[in-house]
Amino acid sequence: MKKIVSILLLTLLAIASFGFILNVAGADGEVEQTWARMHGRISQWGSTPVFGMTNVLVREINTNGTSSQWAMVHAIWSQSPREINCTTPPTENFTYTFYAAKLTNTTLIAFNYSGYALHISGYWDVNEVTMAYYVNENGELISFSCTIVPVVTDAEGNMNVAGDWSTFEINITDIDVLSGVVLMHMIGHMEIVIGDMNGNQRLGIEDLVHVAKAYGSMPGFGNYNFEMDFNFDYQIDIGDLSTIGASIKA
DSSP states (O other), X not given: OHHHHHHHHHHXXXXXXXXXXXXXOOTTXXXXXXXXXXXXXXXXXXXXXXXXXEEEEEEEEEETTEEEEEEEEEEEEEOSSSXXXXXXXXXXXXXXXXXXXXXXXXXXXXXXXXXXXXXXXXXXXXXXXXXXXEEOTTSOEEEEEEEEEEEEEEEEEEEEEETTSXXXXXXXXXXXXXXXXXXXXXXXXXXXXXXOSSSSSSOOHHHXXXXXXXXXXXXXXXXXXXXXXXXOSSSOOHHHHHHHHTXXXX
């Protein structure tokens, strides 16, 4: 595994050396932008205790009086006693079931809305996901399969964060309310970069290495870190490494 990760790192660094993403905003006009990022722990699903996480990234841009909004919200939770991030090697084959919610279309983003620090509404997909893991006697992964069953599709819903950025709720039509506590949040007028794992507002080699160490992990197996699953496909893979590698600047 270490050899594979090393090869991937070298490949992605080579890609990064040929180019980078350049963002120029407001070159010909007045631009105001607000960015917010939040990471939270889901602890309740209706009246059922669960273990889960949510990631939120939002952006509001006003260019010469014309406003645009964008949001990315992912949530993952499970009723299983086995945690989503489980680094203890398994002793036998096992299955792990969890739920995943994704905001697919945003209709409103509002700060300081009706007593909430942040309000996001739109349409959501929720899936029930079952991973079957097959391991050898050393607990190393041999193969796996993934079964996805839609729970709701394009369902109306919203996310509300308490006024002091301490708690949140996710309300999606036809499923119980998800609730939990805010672990981290940041808000400002500078771009918040996807893949910035150490919070220095830029992508660097250290971010790439951080994600590479979790390469191959999945919910319930290995050191799966929900924040690193940028494309939200339930595994830390080449796509997540490429997100950083193709945009790295130093």
